[in-house]
Amino acid sequence: MTLSLNAVRRAAPAEASRVSQLLQACGKDIQNRLGLNNWAVPYPLELVQAQAEAGFVWVLEEEGQFLGTFTLDFTLPDEYQPDWFTEPHAPAAYLHRLAVAPDIQGRGLGAYALREVERVAREAGAHWLRFDAYSRNAGIQTFYRKQGFARLREFQMTLPSLGHPDTFTLYEKKL
Numbered sequence: 001m002t003l004s005l006n007a008v009r010r011a012a013p014a015e016a017s018r019v020s021q022l023l024q025a026c027g028k029d030i031q032n033r034l035g036l037n038n039w040a041v042p043y044p045l046e047l048v049q050a051q052a053e054a055g056f057v058w059v060l061e062e063e064g065q066f067l068g069t070f071t072l073d074f075t076l077p078d079e080y081q082p083d084w085f086t087e088p089h090a091p092a093a094y095l096h097r098l099a100v101a102p103d104i105q106g107r108g109l110g111a112y113a114l115r116e117v118e119r120v121a122r123e124a125g126a127h128w129l130r131f132d133a134y135s136r137n138a139g140i141q142t143f144y145r146k147q148g149f150a151r152l153r154e155f156q157m158t159l160p161s162l163g164h165p166d167t168f169t170l171y172e173k174k175l
Contacts, residue, residue: 007060007061007062008058008059008060008061008113008116008120009058009059009061010052010055010057010058010059011052011057011058011059011069012052013049013052013053015052015059015066016045016048016049016052016057017045018059018066019048019052019057019059019066019069020042020043020045020048022066022068022069022099022101023039023042023043023048023069023097023099024042025101025102026039026099026100026101026102027039027040027041027042028040028102029102029105030137034137034139036134036136036137037162038134038136038137038159038162038166041159043097051071051073054073056071056072056073057069057070057071058070058071058072058116058117058120060100060109060112060113060116066101067100067101067104067109068098068099068100068101068109068110068113069097069098069099070095070096070097070098070099070113070116070117071095071096071097072093072094072095072096072117072120072121073093073094073096074091074092074093074094074124074126075094076092076094077094079132079155079157080130080132080155080170084152084153084155084170085128085130085152085172086128086150086152086172086174087127087128090127090128091125091126091127091128092126092127092128092129092130092172093117093120093121093124093126093128093129093130094130094131095117095129095130095131096131098110098113098114098117098131100113110143111147114147117129118173118175121175122175126175127174127175128172128173128174128175129149129172129173129175130170130171130172131170131171132155132157132168132169132170132171133168133169133171134166134168134169135154135166135167135168135169136166136167141169144171147173148173149171149172149173150171150172150173151169151170151171152169152170152171152172153169153170154167154168154169154170155167155168155170156168
């Protein structure tokens with residue numbers, strides 16, 4: 001799938017609820033289709049709103065419809081340790097909540113979105129793109145490896161939706 005470059009843009013703060021609805025739909029889809037609960041509890045609208053206000057939330061849009069979203073910032077998440085990375089102090093971007101609308105998954109939009117994430121990160125001066133993925137989701141693990149991301153390690157993290165520590169896989173890619 002290819003979209004025009006102007007189809008990938010920062011979400012306006014007023015669009016946070018639409019982004020939140022997309023994330024909720026993806027969470028329900030993951031739960032229904034795969035039986036995984038890591039996105040079952042919606043990300044708080046206040047979080048999406050604050051990150052949109054900071055310019056970190058992006059949407060993939062066509063004819064007014066949000067097809068996907070991602071959040072990209074440049075601060076090491078509290079859950080990560082700097083020494084987990086190949087070049088711990090190199091400028092890096094951190095990807096959160098990459099999502100594609102459930103009814104159009106499997107058509108290449110996820111790979112397209114990742115290429116756009118990489119472009120945005122490079123343009124912002126990042127040398128590395130880093131993120132984590134739920135280790136129990138075998139399909140997403142395969143997807144990220146096919147997109148050229150190196151698996152670094154597994155680590156424990158507690159999400160509100162899980163209520164207990166579970167295993168996540170950390171990835172990075174040199175840009």
